[in-house]
Amino acid sequence: MHDCLPVDTREACVALDAADPLAPLRDQFALPEGLIYLDGNSLGVLPRATPGRVARVIEQEWGQGLIRSWNRAGWIDLPRRVGDRIGRLLGAGPGEVIAADSTSLNLYKVLAVALALAARQPDGPARRVIVSEPDNFPTDLYIAESLAAQHGCELELVEPDRLAARLAGEAGRDVAVLMLTHVNYRSGRMHPMAALSAAARAAGALSLWDLAHSAGAVPLDLKAAGADFAVGCGYKYLNGGPGAPAFLWVAPQHLQTLAESPHLHRIQPLTGWMGHAMPFAFSPQYEAAEDIRRFLCGTPSVLALAALDAGLDTLLAAEPLGGMAALRAKSIALTQCFIDLVELRCADQGLHLCTPRNAEERGSQASFYRAEGGYAIVQALIERGVIGDYRAPGLLRFGFTPLYLGFADIWDAVEQLRQVLHRGEWRDPRFAHQSPVT
């Protein structure tokens, strides 16, 4: 598919779609007529199967089964069952992932554990730094600062290109945890996970990865990469619906350490009853579950987990067609096609690519900076049926989800962008008003 690029006609794009073995996967989605959706990196499209799946859970499992469904319909095991299926996209084994709560809350749980484990090393007292980068997604920085204050640590923000040096040799000896978002939400830049996890380990530190823009977007192999902890989002590339439950992953060696260390049973601070070894024994003493369930807190939404499970079906349906590797190849081709066409057909329009040109260094999005009018251009595009989004300052962000996008969509999206820019349509005052959510 790569070999056919660059394309410079719509016909060539149509031909690429006709030859695309993944094209039938699009039928899994209820895409609105006439819409080109380049925002699956923010909220995935509705799978056709989701309404029926959620309706069954509501009408049969809840409506008819009522309280009995905790056992009969297996609600009690949903966070693990859904987690195991997410694990297939992450290079994680069964029992290493749970789905529940939000990314922010899951980060709070695993970062707290990472800091506590780091502090228990012989040189732990000297390890008081969480290393991240200035452009990490804000919620990650907010949560890290909260825990840093609690644990007497500090959060240090290092530019991506200087991370390896920060961890190397003597410099790395004060680092407790390297905490990064794998694919940057603005630029789409992707960190080299294996290299940085190895650097963290060589420094004696732990690595924690936020996969919000990676899970379901790029092939992942957390164990081969030597990562220690991960969290991620259910409502972007996993198509779980607005505010879908998030997930977390803990490397098996850490799960084992926790299971073998009864004195660490409170190391995860959000000690809600669903993380208890026997929640329905109603013991007044907290005793953490021996397995990944110790990372549960309260009762998770069954409806939201069912919708997330249906979203996962759309990704796992690609397994017989080559799975994440095949999706990644198409994602790279779609992204490249978009970049090429924008630079060809919207040249001299003030757009500057902010996403790495090397496909190995980016996720599944392309962002262009424009000094003026970025927000209004995105609004004008939305009015024309092309949905991307805007991220201050000045970024037009477009995400590419190979499950439901084709090359003709890319052509058509760029054509709309070209018209918006050439006609100056975005200068219309009605596009200037900024909504609460951008």
Added chain:
Amino acid sequence: MHDCLPVDTREACVALDAADPLAPLRDQFALPEGLIYLDGNSLGVLPRATPGRVARVIEQEWGQGLIRSWNRAGWIDLPRRVGDRIGRLLGAGPGEVIAADSTSLNLYKVLAVALALAARQPDGPARRVIVSEPDNFPTDLYIAESLAAQHGCELELVEPDRLAARLAGEAGRDVAVLMLTHVNYRSGRMHPMAALSAAARAAGALSLWDLAHSAGAVPLDLKAAGADFAVGCGYKYLNGGPGAPAFLWVAPQHLQTLAESPHLHRIQPLTGWMGHAMPFAFSPQYEAAEDIRRFLCGTPSVLALAALDAGLDTLLAAEPLGGMAALRAKSIALTQCFIDLVELRCADQGLHLCTPRNAEERGSQASFYRAEGGYAIVQALIERGVIGDYRAPGLLRFGFTPLYLGFADIWDAVEQLRQVLHRGEWRDPRFAHQSPVT
């Protein structure tokens, strides 16, 4: 309605139902045919409107509106809008409640704030005790112990009858927070909220109430009671569905203190981006929202919030019929009817009432202790179409939800219990096997 009790025939029960002005509210629910559901205190029944409401959110707001629905469908304000509606059941004003996350997580947020505010008083350093009771719901104790360790405090469990003395005079001067569940999940005993909140205040401490078994079950007036913080559950009497979002309430004077104290912007430790003053400015610095939104963390499930909102409709529909006061009068009558009939018709069967006989001292449930066979009796009842639940050790627990239960249901439920006991049906070995969720 009270005046007609006790009843001793099914006909009398049928007559009570015929005279009950709240009886039509039952039509709001999709109750399975032939089932008597005495477990709305664990998981509320499905409202008829919920499947359609959730389907619209999924198919129209998510499916068609996609990312635009954060603004156009008002998703971004759902936690506050749903929170305001819950507030009507709590005696809380607009902007004082949000719906999101789980009860355990919300307790973590408000208890952390309560401890920090208590510590900031002039005598704060001497206030190092969270007072609760030994039979509080376990998750509350687990979360309190986690925060006590973090804040250098201790959790002290005091028998309910000794709480007032613990808070009085010199004894109360080391108390930071009084943290109680208003209605006990096992016995149904209800604490005198106004008296204990006043005692806490007189001691210089703050009061925090878990309303899991009160919200939607008994009339509440948090402000008149002088409470400081509250949390509660969406999936019991609020009929929000399995694992529904929970809620939290903060007294307006504390919200004001927080809004006026920029140096306290991190006092709520779960500093996720949805609690930020401007989440979509994507600032690397955390700045808490000035209002109740500072108690949000990550992105809450829109589907789960929509189902909770539909559940609230069923309670708010009672407002023209007398609201919570009328529901409470019926709840007391249903509970009394059940207690009377069990003691009349299942006498000498080893059942001992554990719930206060004085209706003012209980919530909307009745629990009976039996030395032997409690779990199996509940299973045998479920097989006969009467759903209650079992709470170790030895408690048969029955909840009464006046929205969808009538007096004939009570008669029929007791008749089934009588048969199970008289026939010794529960001794069948198939009722002995204990499921993961009881």
